Amino acid sequence: MTSKKWMLVALIAAVVIGFIVSGGDELLTLQNLKDNQQLLENWIERNLVGAVLGFVAIYVVVTALSLPGAAIMTLAGGAFFGNIYGLAAVSVASTIGASLAFLVARFLIRDTLRKRYRETVARMDRGIKKDGAFYLATLRLVPVFPFFLINLAMGLTAMKLRTYALVSWAAMLPGTFVFVNAGTQLSQIQSTGDILSAELLLSFALLGLFPLIAKFVVGFIRRRRVYAGWKRPESFDYNLLVIGGGSAGLVSAYIAAAVKAKVALIETHKMGGDCLNTGCVPSKALIRSAKAADTLRHANRYGLESVPVKGSFRNIMNRVQEVVAKVEPHDSPERYRKLGVDCIFGEASFVSPWELEVKHNDGRTERLTARSIVVATGGKPAMPPIPGLEDMNPLNSDNLWQLQEQPERLLVLGGGPIGSELAHAFARLGSKVIQVEMADRLLMKEDVEVSELIRKQFERDGIDLRLSHAAKEFAVEDGEKVAYCEHQGERIRIAFDEVLVAVGRTANTKGLGLSNIGVETLPNGTVPVEEDMSLRFPNVFACGDVAGPYQFTHAAAHQAWYAAVNGLFGQFRRFRVDYRVMPWVTFTSPEVARVGLSEAEAKEQGIAYEVTRYELDDLDRAITESEDYGFIKVLTPPGKDKILGAVVVGSHAGEILAEFTLAMKHGLGLNKILGTIHPYPTWNESAKYAAGEWKRAHAPQGILNLLEKLHGWRRGKNTKTPRSTYAPDRNPTGPK
Template sequence: MKKIILLSVLAAVIAVFFAFDLDQYLTLEGLKASQQQLETWQTESPGLTTLVFFLVYVAVTALSLPGATIMTLAIGAVFGLFWGLVLVSFASTVGATLAFLVARFVLKDSVQAKFGNRLEAINQGVEREGAFYLFTLRLVPVVPFFLINLLMGLTPIKTRTFYWVSQLGMLPGTLVYVNAGTQLGQVDSLAGILSPGIILSFVLLGIFPILAKKLLDQIKQRRVYQGYQKPAHFDRNLVVIGGGAAGLVSAYIAAAVKAKVTLIEAHKMGGDCLNYGCVPSKALIKSAKVAQQMKDAEHYGLESVQPRFSFRKVMQRIHDVIAKVEPHDSVERYTSLGVEVLQGYGKVIDPWTVEVRLNDGGVQRLTARSIVIAAGAQPFVPPIPGIEDTGYLTSDTLWEELAKEDDIPERMVLLGGGPIGCELAQSFGRLGSRVIQVERNPRLMMKEDPEVSELAKAALEKSGVTVLTSHDAVRCELRGDDKVLILSYQENGEPKEKEIVFDRLICAVGRTARLTGYGLEALGIETERTVITNEYLETLYPNIYAAGDVAGPYQFTHTAAHQAWYAAVNALFGEWKKFKADYSVIPWTTFIDPEVARVGLSESEAKEKGIAYEVTRYGIDDLDRAIADSTAEGFVKVLTVPGKDKILGVTIVGIHAGDLLAEFVLAMKQGLGLNKILGTIHTYPTLAEANKYVAGEWKKAHAPEKLLAWVEKYHDWKRGKPQTGSAAEKSRAHSGNQA
């Protein structure tokens, strides 16, 4: 009842304010019109005028009414800089605190009760850093002040903390506005607008947020680096931990701009992509594809044959491919580029110092202005009981382990239905292994649209893979010489179990960022599933950056390199200009056969996010080159803004889909629509024509029918087509009479 009464009183006061047009007095025009009268009152009754202004200002801020800015200017004009500053500072803080208390009294309990779980992290953050958050918002108001008052009332911040932080945080801005008011008070003609004083005041209004932001950055840095002694000089401009894609590109950029940079890598240069991921898997995929083409030779008028091969030679070819690519990422190459490469384990000792435990047993310490953490990720092994006893392989270990085998494992179980799992399952299936792929989710490749998942499943099954979705790995057992995996699943609502005997078990259920072993914990750098960074890829310490798989949000080689540019440039030149990492156009491809490539939104994501879209689709089974190559399967699907050709996302399923996607990636990055793609000449006959044809499908769907109807009439007229109706009859009669 108390809450209802309070809300009723507040609503009545606000209604009266607008009903009697009192807001007209809180405009710049109203201020100028009443300026002389206000100054007269101040001269005749200074105490009463001050009290009235104080109470009105408190009411305006407490009720979140419009006009507080105008009142601040008015007070500056009437009371001058010093007393105006005092009056506004206290009145605004008292009013803000009243609004804060009302929100807390009326809403806090119900909001916390309803959203308590979701607000837990916010509550903890406010209890820990609430004063700093509030000070930041007050100093640089990214949120309107009245919203800050109301929202902070819903948090556990103490009232006295809210009051003194608000008064302190609003003081610089209040000073600027009151000073502007003193200058406005002197304007009595248009010429006064160009006076130096008022020009200076408006300049201050413009640059104040920038200065406040700089001040806040300085305050934050002082807090973050408190307890650490910054070196007077540095050994390096940049130290990079990790020699994968992100680390290599970061070091390369630094060396290219003549910075002194050290790259630290404990194991193999090139990271996961070269040694365990992209390169070996694509080499395996190629061998498996050739084997499948031999089986399918009859599709090309040739005689199909069952491929005969040495599995050991297949695996050796993979290592040969790695060896051929290896020089691109070698110590020798990067040393020649100007990068110092240290082979060992790097550990961050303090924000500017890295200790390197060299592989040869030595220890070296380096100081650097900036540090880039590019430690990568590692395969996740699910905690399945008994898995250590039966043994398992991951995408990191299978290349070395299987290279020791003379024959391909006859019975293989592959856990995981994501891109890595699907690529490996299809490849080993095509090479003759009896592969059973297990996925706990209801479909493969859950990040793609359901129709893509179905096509992927069909492609894998065609390659001899048994796909078990909605199956969960429960435990592994050794039964004599047999290794057994027990799965659980549902059948008609009843829980069931299934046993699979296997020779090799491959875990491909995802990868986790490497977050331990190089000093993050001691420095208090926050981690969750990845290293926590801001939009500039800065960690808790502004001079320490993270890039690549260790930073997320994507685990692709090309995004690691993309992030590395931002990390390196911000690390070296961030004091002058910082760049926010741009994830607006990120492509990726799953290299099964047919390939699945995507950029931007999928249809499922658009629906989940409530984004309006149109779908345009072209079937590759209609494409001349695909028909000629006997690869006529798949589609190009484009999501566009309704009624426009702006591309929101593209999914391509088909041969060389990853290559075909590049045109759409370029279009989205450069803001080009489907009309531009339609107007581009594509060589005939190529697979790339699919991109043009899908643009043509969009154009047909958006043809201007009314205009075309008039154009048709125009062409009829130009041909002299006989008219219909009475006019035509008169014409025919006239012709008959002449005859």
């Protein structure tokens, strides 16, 4: 930071400290102004010009430095100067102050951000150049964020000062008038009877209604503006057109058909999307075969004779396809046509916000219109630009299921959920698996202890883990495929037969013609959606992997409800998508299931919490199945049983997590779980025992001590009995 910037920071700090020390925050209160109202009015009457200039100067400083009191000063402007002079003074002062804050933020921070986040700032600048004035006006009229944050944030963009000042002045004017007018009426209160005057009631009614009126006006202007240049069809072929037949698209179409809307679903290949054809269903079928192999290999755990696992990999993959075929009718075009959905196979691209051009798989082309359109085109595996990787004919979660020969040496790139699930499955099926991850641990979104438990299990199952390894190059040497990785400055050579790439996913947007309707994708490939899942236009929506931020089948289905309902009924009411309770499961063995905050996230967000832990080696059902390992960890606010987050690591973790997810969704605490009867012996009893651990830690020791003395007194004994602590009944059904 330059000396000039340090001088400015020092000056700002000195003014702020002086404001606090002098009690400025106490002076700029409504009560203080009322207490000194008569005195101030007499002085202003004798010194009107000086009073106005002084008021403007103070207002500018308060606004420029984001000091508390701007709202009170706006009311004071009306109270002491009236509507005309007050509106002029406040309007000019607030614009000057906001512009100064804008310039200060630009001078102090913008250059640093440009260097560190060049691409992000450049994208912001393009957006500001295109729509900046309108969005600034929207924020001023309907302040979603406090004005001081708007002043600082806009200073970091490329918006011109002249544009910023002019738009701010014009957009703040209506709100300024409402506040100033309220101030004029406030100054008239001399008795309790004045409180019921029509003028005062009208002023404060305007104060309350202004945000709603402004929001309606902004929404109306936005709709007119965003649709400018587009001709809306006089009639429509459908109420809803859905692009994509995966989880999000199927749910969107199902909802529309259920409420008797005319809906068409357009899919390029197979209905069911990734989940059915290349994702959840086939991967879980493969994982189950791998678990069976592990059980046979370690049958001695159950008092049986362990046997060497022999089998045909081709048969295993055939079983996977049989499972897919068995589930397929749930997502078939026949089923959806019976529900009332027109299933169309072809490629769709936007012509306008209401019209799609559809190229049918049989070669025909037609144009279809709808009141609303939902984009649900899903995602695909990401392929990192590593030299030589494409020459290896890499496997990924899409093409893996055509594999008929089991690789003897499988290199897995990626330590996230997909890479970890498939690496563990192939290791249990007998492949020698080398798993490469750039980070220093697996499953980076989970807490460190979770990653460590999975790491130990992977190593026990023979996986060659290469953490903190970055793949740099692939090649064929003497007929052998090799990868070169960088690890702590060294170049590591790894030989393999097949490589499976699992380093993330990217959205499917190619060929949609999004640029035809002015939509640009985000840096991660997804499309920018609003809280109602709309996509720039109020009648165009996106959901699922193409929209993010979660890439789960259940998240896609959750978003699809909002997209479909808002698409069909959004003119009457719009719903904002709710991500507060989003569970997920990684199907390694043990499984990792989580909902809500992790410890790392709670610390990062500064949220106070305490941890309740229950070890699954204490659970009777786990012991009977020789799967007594793992734990449950629940985060709660200190002293309260409200669930902030829960993680389950162990067998059947996904099923155990459901109880915590339900409790979080409906605001039920651990006491409610503890008070619920759970059948014995089941895996879900572990949720009750975890709640019991919390209860034990928060048992009222004072009351328990008094009860101990009471019971002793009732027995006629003066001797002390051993102190007991509260614990839930671990076996409510009786003796084992």
